[in-house]
Amino acid sequence: xxxxxxxxxxxxxxxxxxxxxxxxxxxxxxxxxxxxxxxxxxxxxxxxxxxxxxxxxxxxxxxxxxxx
Numbered sequence: 176x177x178x179x180x181x182x183x184x185x186x187x188x189x190x191x192x193x194x195x196x197x198x199x200x201x202x203x204x205x206x207x208x209x210x211x212x213x214x215x216x217x218x219x220x221x222x223x224x225x226x227x228x229x230x231x232x233x234x235x236x237x238x239x240x241x242x243x
Contacts, residue, residue, distance in 0.1 A: 177204040181225050187211035
């Protein structure tokens with residue numbers, strides 16, 4: 176089974192490049208990303224897709240500190 180990763184940025188002007196590099200370094204073979212989607216939203220289209228097939232999830236907060 177492929178190792179899945181998920182990257183997200185809340186502002187459309189930002190990108191997920193750093194997160195994707197870290198997920199690839201962690202061995203993720205398939206990476207889903209949401210761009211311009213707030214973390215407060217209950218539905219995040221790509222995260223919803225990942226959740227359907229996960230056994231384990233790697234993620235990185237390299238581009239975000241969770242609002243802190």
